[in-house]
Amino acid sequence: MAPLAVVLIFIMGVFAIAILRIEAHIRDQDSDERTAAVAKLFAQKLDKDTNLMIATMRAMMTNRAIEQAFRKRDREALSRQGSFLFASLHDNHRITHLYFTGPDLINLYRFHIPDEFGDEIKRVTTLQAKERQDAAYGLELGAMGTLTLRLVMPWLRDGRVIGYLEIGEEVEHLISEIRESLSVDMLVLVDKRMVSQQQWQRGQALMQREGNWDRFATHVALAQTIDALPAALDDPTLQALLAGRTAEIDDRGRALHLAVVPLEDVAKRHIGDVVVMRDITGLATSFRWSIVGVTAIGLLAAIGVLGVFYLALDRVESDYRRQHDLEHKLLRFNEEYSRILQLEKLSALGTMVGGIAHQLNNPLVGVVNLAQLAEREADNPARTRELLAEIRGAGEDCRTFVKRMLAFSKVSCFESKPTPMAALIDDTVLLFRQTENRHLPVEVKLPDEEVVLTVDPILIRHALFNLLVNAAQATTNDGAVVITLERADDPARGVPGWTLAVSDHGRGMSPEVLDKIFVPFYTTRSDGTGLGLPVVQHVALLHDGQVSASSEPERGTRIAIWLPEVPADLPRTPSSVA
Ligand SMILES: Nc1ncnc2c1ncn2[C@@H]1O[C@H](COP(=O)(O)OP(=O)(O)O)[C@@H](O)[C@H]1O
Ligand SMILES: [Mg+2]
Structure with a gap:
């Protein structure tokens, strides 16, 4: 019984582990798909927002009043004409940057920081737009550690470039939209080699944020969809993720599945990574329940099988015991029988000896009595002869009996x-x-x-x-x-x-x-x-x-x-x- 139970438990264990593996595999696959979806959606959103920006810019370029102000380098008129437009873009489309820059790349007006102007814009997007004489766009890492989607378009009038329009939005806007669509949290990390600590801290102060430069050894967080980073997301975990692995961590009672999507800027440089965090608490719970269910069913089945075996064994055992008892009894009967047989033989022997004694005794008694008589009658020869004849008769009887006995025994x-x-x-x-x-x-x-x-x-x-x-x-x-x-x-x-x-x-x-x-x-x-x-x-x-x-x-x-x-x-x- 015990070896059977061990084998059953072993089979159940293997079964449970197999189910665990399969479910874990399905879950990982699902999470991988989600991560891939994040990357895809991110790219799609970039395209979509870029298209929107292009449309917005085209609309702006057809505005005669704005064009007049820009051409005349009239900052005040530009501010007047464009402020309302920028406010509406900011409120409705979360556009955070709007630049009017001259054909020499010297900035004329920044709607988001009107006081800063007159500097030369040397960002990749601007240089690309100038070089290609066409729209250039992509993610760009700002000096102060901001990640912005920028679009720069040359402003052509009668085949001549009269300047450049630049529009941009913070990446936070993008990741929060993706969060809505895919129900995953994201953490945008940038390689520390890409930003200086000082500038980054300045940026944090400007945006009234309290980022922690030392949170990770190699990377720093630029944007995130959660308020507080999970404590379990430490350097070793991050390094594992960056090496292409996935991880599962516990965050205040929630189970999180982590994976990363690489992040490239407009110049195709790998500037950092987006950590995709998926809450799998519900999945893990249902997974745990399904394990409990499978184990319970397995246990019940095992108990059933063991029960059936136990009953069968019990029957076999009782049959065996009954047979054993019977054999034992038979043995005893045999012993008793041979004892009885022995007794019978002895009693037969007794009867036989008694019979022989009886058969011989009668004539012998006669012989003794007759001999005594003969002694007394010794003087009477006739009588003595008579008695002797009787003695001989009795003796012959004995001999006949003995002969018969011999004949029988042979x-x-x-x-x-x-x-x-x-x-x-x-x-x-x-x-x-x-x-x-x-x-x-x-x-x-x-x-x-x-x-x-x-x-x-x-x-x-x-x-x-x-x-x-x-x-x-x-x-x-x-x-x-x-x-x-x-x-x-x-x-x-x-x-x-x-x-x-x-x-x-x-x-x-x-x-x-x-x-x-x-x-x-x-x-x-x-x-x-x-x-x-x-x-x-x-x-x-x-x-x-x-x-x-x-x-x-x-x-x-x-x-x-x-x-x-x-x-x-x-x-x-x-x-x-x-
Ligand atoms: N045909 C019979 N009918 C009745 N009793 C018989 C018969 N044959 C044998 N017996 C009994 O069996 C006993 C043993 O028989 P047996 O061995 O021939 O010895 P015996 O004839 O010398 O007595 C007899 O004494 C008798 O009591
Ligand atoms: Mg007879």
């Missing part, structure tokens, strides 16, 4: 040969009739076919004779004794064979007697030897057969010898009955 030779059973039965009945004087009817029931069995005819005849004698002894009425021969398979082994049975209608036996009839020397008759049926059983066993008996008191008895159709391969050696 059942001398065993010679089997194909024997026609009908003839064997007839012979035996004939012999039986000669010894029996009551003329008890004997009926023989044979099968139609001729039955020839490989048996020892002498032994089988002897056994059948014993059965007939027993049947006759038990029959006090004139009920017939019936001999049957019929086909019968050994039910236990399925071996084909024949049953030779003797039935009578005599007095029968009680179950107690029936239990002991095969024990040697067991007899209920005063003149019995108790060896008849043991001999029958011995003969049957010698033929690889068996004997069975059934009986009912006052109804009769049936004793059957079963013999196999084909005898066992090996000829049996004569053996003795224990």
